Amino acid sequence: MALIDVKDITKVYRLGDTELRALDTINLTIDSGDFVAVMGPSGSGKSTFMNILGCLDKPTSGAYVLDGIDTARLSRDELASIRNKKIGFIFQGFNLLSRTTAIENCELPMLYAGIGVDERGRKALAALKSVGLEGRQHHMPNQLSGGQQQRVAIARALVNGTPIILADEPTGNLDSKTSVEIMELLVKLNNDSGITIMLVTHEHDIAAFAKRTIRFRDGRLVSDEAGTK
Amino acid sequence: MIDVSSALRVSFRALRVNKLRSALTMLGIIIGVGAVITMLAVGTGARRMIAAQIAGMGSNLIMILPGATTAGGARMGAGTQPTLSMGDADAIGKDASAVSDVAPVLGGIAQVVYGHQNWSTSIIGSTPSIFNVREWPIARGRTFSEQDVKTATKVCLLGETVINNLFGDTDPIGQIIRIKNVPFTVIGVLTPKGQSPAGQDQDDNIFVPVTTAQKKLFGTAFPGMVRIIMVKAKSAENMASAEKQINEILAQRHHIGAKQDSDFTVRNLTQIMQTAEQSAKIMTLLLGAIASVSLIVGGIGIMNIMLVSVTERTREIGIRMAIGAKTWDIRLQFLIEALSLSLLGGIIGIILGVSGSRALSMLAGWPTEVSPLSLALAFGFSGLVGIFFGFYPAYKASLLNPIDALRYE
Numbered sequence: 001m002a003l004i005d006v007k008d009i010t011k012v013y014r015l016g017d018t019e020l021r022a023l024d025t026i027n028l029t030i031d032s033g034d035f036v037a038v039m040g041p042s043g044s045g046k047s048t049f050m051n052i053l054g055c056l057d058k059p060t061s062g063a064y065v066l067d068g069i070d071t072a073r074l075s076r077d078e079l080a081s082i083r084n085k086k087i088g089f090i091f092q093g094f095n096l097l098s099r100t101t102a103i104e105n106c107e108l109p110m111l112y113a114g115i116g117v118d119e120r121g122r123k124a125l126a127a128l129k130s131v132g133l134e135g136r137q138h139h140m141p142n143q144l145s146g147g148q149q150q151r152v153a154i155a156r157a158l159v160n161g162t163p164i165i166l167a168d169e170p171t172g173n174l175d176s177k178t179s180v181e182i183m184e185l186l187v188k189l190n191n192d193s194g195i196t197i198m199l200v201t202h203e204h205d206i207a208a209f210a211k212r213t214i215r216f217r218d219g220r221l222v223s224d225e226a227g228t229k
Numbered sequence: 230m231i232d233v234s235s236a237l238r239v240s241f242r243a244l245r246v247n248k249l250r251s252a253l254t255m256l257g258i259i260i261g262v263g264a265v266i267t268m269l270a271v272g273t274g275a276r277r278m279i280a281a282q283i284a285g286m287g288s289n290l291i292m293i294l295p296g297a298t299t300a301g302g303a304r305m306g307a308g309t310q311p312t313l314s315m316g317d318a319d320a321i322g323k324d325a326s327a328v329s330d331v332a333p334v335l336g337g338i339a340q341v342v343y344g345h346q347n348w349s350t351s352i353i354g355s356t357p358s359i360f361n362v363r364e365w366p367i368a369r370g371r372t373f374s375e376q377d378v379k380t381a382t383k384v385c386l387l388g389e390t391v392i393n394n395l396f397g398d399t400d401p402i403g404q405i406i407r408i409k410n411v412p413f414t415v416i417g418v419l420t421p422k423g424q425s426p427a428g429q430d431q432d433d434n435i436f437v438p439v440t441t442a443q444k445k446l447f448g449t450a451f452p453g454m455v456r457i458i459m460v461k462a463k464s465a466e467n468m469a470s471a472e473k474q475i476n477e478i479l480a481q482r483h484h485i486g487a488k489q490d491s492d493f494t495v496r497n498l499t500q501i502m503q504t505a506e507q508s509a510k511i512m513t514l515l516l517g518a519i520a521s522v523s524l525i526v527g528g529i530g531i532m533n534i535m536l537v538s539v540t541e542r543t544r545e546i547g548i549r550m551a552i553g554a555k556t557w558d559i560r561l562q563f564l565i566e567a568l569s570l571s572l573l574g575g576i577i578g579i580i581l582g583v584s585g586s587r588a589l590s591m592l593a594g595w596p597t598e599v600s601p602l603s604l605a606l607a608f609g610f611s612g613l614v615g616i617f618f619g620f621y622p623a624y625k626a627s628l629l630n631p632i633d634a635l636r637y638e
């Protein structure tokens with residue numbers, strides 16, 4: 001059974017009288033352990049699709065089955081719980097809590113999972129160590145470089161042991177050297193821990209790290225191929 | 230569910246970031262709680278003092294004052310004209326069946342000399358009944374007798390303070406003191422009563438027979454007249470009938486018709502105390518009004534600042550939701566923040582209220598008493614205000630759409 005199973009998903013935005021089809025009957029399955037790059041021109045619906053996969057947004061029509069669970073039926077709190085247990089997010093803008101130390105940011109998903117304070121601290125520290133941020137745990141986000149902030153975000157995404165990481169342009173705000181470092185980190189997570197990764201990018205060099213690439217154009221899925229090189 | 234300690238940490242951090250804003254927001258709660266504490270302290274203190282005063286003056290006490298309290302035209306204040314006589318006191322003692330003791334009183338301030346010591350104190354001229362009426366036992370010696378009153382003997386009983394000031398260690402009984410240069414023999418010593426709740430020394434007194442006071446000390450202008458008559462009713466149930474009998478007897482003796490204003494006033498201590506209690510109650514109500522208005526205003530302030538905070542931190546809310554915060558996680562976070570604001574304000578308000586009550590006692594001489602219950606009440610109230618006014622912002626935050634919140638600029 002596929003980890004992610006998307007059937008005929010459509011997302012329509014209504015702005016006054018005009019209708020905008022941000023996603024148009026998307027069908028896609030992703031198996032556990034895959035590493036998928038999502039590409040396509042700006043405005044083609046990549047972020048919209050990722051938000052639906054992340055249970056942050058609901059499709060206008062169609063079905064999204066995540067790990068055997070039909071998400072359409074779930075309540076707000078059940079969706080929150082799914083996000084907490086199954087999905088780690090990495091955003092272009094890092095989205096760390098300001099005035100909150102790296103380790104506290106990392107502890108956040110475990111806080112909402114109801115994990116005790118000792119275990120939280122221990123696991124958060126281990127996660128920060130695994131992304132190469134040992135010794136930076138008490139830094140505030142504004143005391144870290146962009147690459148370091150994105151590492152904190154990655155540590156936060158994997159600290160709950162979620163099977164999926166959704167990354168929307170995670171290297172968009174980083175220089176190419178730092179981008180490569182971040183990508184190597186993600187590849188390692190995919191290889192070593194078998195975490196399924198979906199990653200939106202505009203750059204072929206970045207997409208090259210993935211096992212599979214899908215492309216959007218005008219809200220439609222136009223290609224789906226293994227590798228890019 | 231998020232744990233409280235980390236929620237507290239988050240909310241204190243948020244409050245610290247906007248120190249001035251938080252302080253201003255708390256101001257309403259601070260004033261409200263301060264007023265609640267002061268209000269309850271004034272109320273409790275007044276009630277305490279009244280109870281102690283009743284106990285100190287003697288129970289079932291009725292006072293007859295000369296002059297009328299209500300009169301058309303030129304109004305005489307109670308006690309300004311000497312209209313009560315020894316005969317009035319005797320008549321009440323004889324004819325009023327609801328009365329157990331009657332004590333006419335005539336007194337004043339006088340200089341007292343013993344050896345080289347001298348002391349200015351209040352002299353109370355009365356009959357032996359005064360010690361029953363005031364429920365004031367003799368410590369040593371004896372009280373003056375009816376015979377002493379009849380013959381205007383120059384004998385006296387001393388209060389503790391007078392003894393301390395005139396005699397030191399010497400036994401005063403049998404000694405001669407001079408009051409207004411008239412020699413008096415000390416025949417007894419009164420048990421000490423201590424300070425009155427209003428701070429007056431009740432032991433700074435000398436008791437002499439009323440006739441002696443009239444003839445030798447104060448009675449020159451109006452012979453046979455007394456200043457007030459103190460009456461003890463047989464029991465609390467007899468108070469009303471005692472008052473009625475006194476009114477009838479005196480009206481008859483003073484030839485006062487039904488439509489005329491009387492030249493005396495009958496008051497019982499309960500009434501006097503009720504008046505005092507009334508003014509304490511008014512003060513309490515006033516402070517209560519200030520308290521509730523400030524608490525409401527403070528609550529609205531908290532609500533306002535929390536709404537601002539929710540808007541400012543929309544993105545943070547979005548991040549938390551994306552990571553797995555449920556409805557009540559978000560609600561609790563903002564509720565705890567509102568609660569921290571209001572409870573912190575409550576604590577500062579309690580400190581303010583306690584010092585305010587102290588200041589009232591010290592500067593205005595009001596008896597105040599801060600009870601632990603009032604502290605708990607004030608603290609609880611500020612908490613309720615925080616929860617009540619913090620709920621809507623917290624509710625609003627919890628209803629945000631995660632994706633909109635994340636995209637919020």
Ligand SMILES: Nc1ncnc2c1ncn2[C@@H]1O[C@H](COP(=O)(O)OP(=O)(O)OP(=O)(O)O)[C@@H](O)[C@H]1O
Nearest residue numbers: 013015020022040041042043044045046047048049
């Ligand atoms: N909340 C919204 N309301 C209305 N239209 C929206 C909304 N969100 C997205 N859209 C529209 O949906 C389309 C797809 O947007 P989306 O953000 O998914 O693009 P994208 O592929 O991620 O682009 P980019 O590469 O620039 O990030 C766009 O035309 C956008 O204007």
Ligand SMILES: [Mg+2]
Nearest residue numbers: 046047048168
């Ligand atoms: Mg996008």
